[in-house]
Amino acid sequence: MTPLREQMIAAMRTRGFSARTHQSYLAAVGALARYYHRSPDRLSVADLEGYFRYLACERGLSGASCKLYLNGIRFLYLRVLGWKSFDVAIPMPRRAQRIPELLTRREVAAILASCTNRKHGMLLATCYGAGLRVSEVVGLRVQDIDGERRLLRVRQGKGAKDRLVPIGETLLETLRAYYRLFRPSSWLFPRGSAPDQALSISAAQRMFTAAKARAGVEKIGGIHGLRHAYATHLLERGLAVHDLQQRLGHRCLSTTLRYLHWVGEPRGQEASGQDLLGALGEEVDHG
Numbered sequence: 001m002t003p004l005r006e007q008m009i010a011a012m013r014t015r016g017f018s019a020r021t022h023q024s025y026l027a028a029v030g031a032l033a034r035y036y037h038r039s040p041d042r043l044s045v046a047d048l049e050g051y052f053r054y055l056a057c058e059r060g061l062s063g064a065s066c067k068l069y070l071n072g073i074r075f076l077y078l079r080v081l082g083w084k085s086f087d088v089a090i091p092m093p094r095r096a097q098r099i100p101e102l103l104t105r106r107e108v109a110a111i112l113a114s115c116t117n118r119k120h121g122m123l124l125a126t127c128y129g130a131g132l133r134v135s136e137v138v139g140l141r142v143q144d145i146d147g148e149r150r151l152l153r154v155r156q157g158k159g160a161k162d163r164l165v166p167i168g169e170t171l172l173e174t175l176r177a178y179y180r181l182f183r184p185s186s187w188l189f190p191r192g193s194a195p196d197q198a199l200s201i202s203a204a205q206r207m208f209t210a211a212k213a214r215a216g217v218e219k220i221g222g223i224h225g226l227r228h229a230y231a232t233h234l235l236e237r238g239l240a241v242h243d244l245q246q247r248l249g250h251r252c253l254s255t256t257l258r259y260l261h262w263v264g265e266p267r268g269q270e271a272s273g274q275d276l277l278g279a280l281g282e283e284v285d286h287g
Helices: 002-013 018-036 044-058 063-080 106-113 118-130 134-138 168-184 201-215 222-234 239-249 253-262 276-286
Strands: 149-159 160-166
Touching: 002 018, 002 063, 018 044, 018 063, 044 063, 106 118, 106 201, 106 222, 106 276, 118 134, 118 168, 118 201, 118 222, 118 276, 134 201, 160 239, 168 276, 222 239, 222 253, 222 276, 239 253
Parallel strands: none
Antiparallel strands: 149 160
């Protein structure tokens, strides 16, 4: 390991960055060094501008992908190498403005019902019932479920923050049944071949894709669609936006407000409205 890499890791640890941020930032800086075959501390502003032109024009990366590289590289120069500013002209492709396709309650119910594997179904139900990111659901431990207070603890979510998420009665009872059946010892969703390790993010994403295909749901989007559905369905059931912000772990309210474009008139349920899995049964009954 080079001294510069060690310094960068130390700087990220000091700031409490998540493991995924470590991986992303180091990969961005590593790619920059390989492109020039020189250590990044020997590069000039002109070199950096040329590299980002390469990413945008020759590789054709999207604005979102370029920004991932930018975040890691800018961190290196500002926080590790001590540049006073990062005055680098960067061509940033315009990000396409697309409104993701929202999963309806009926579609969520169909996706969950299509899971013949109990572990797969429980993971997807937890994603929807608690509004978790995929990295958060695979990182759950058995001890993170507080059945007495009906809370689920999310450890080191985005931004390296812990939070508590209320869970509805249906999700709690389903989790209890899952525990009695499989008796996980540490990770709530362990790898089948290695019970002492958490399930991978890619495996969870594949579970969702397969379940969606079996359910005949053709809307575009991955497992994060369950979190989008959670947020929107709670707003429709009368939950206050500020309360939703806390549940989702958003630092800025503006991020949560983006869900309002999906919401019609509230249905008038009680404002807590957190038993979304129970509400799916109502949708099926009325269908």
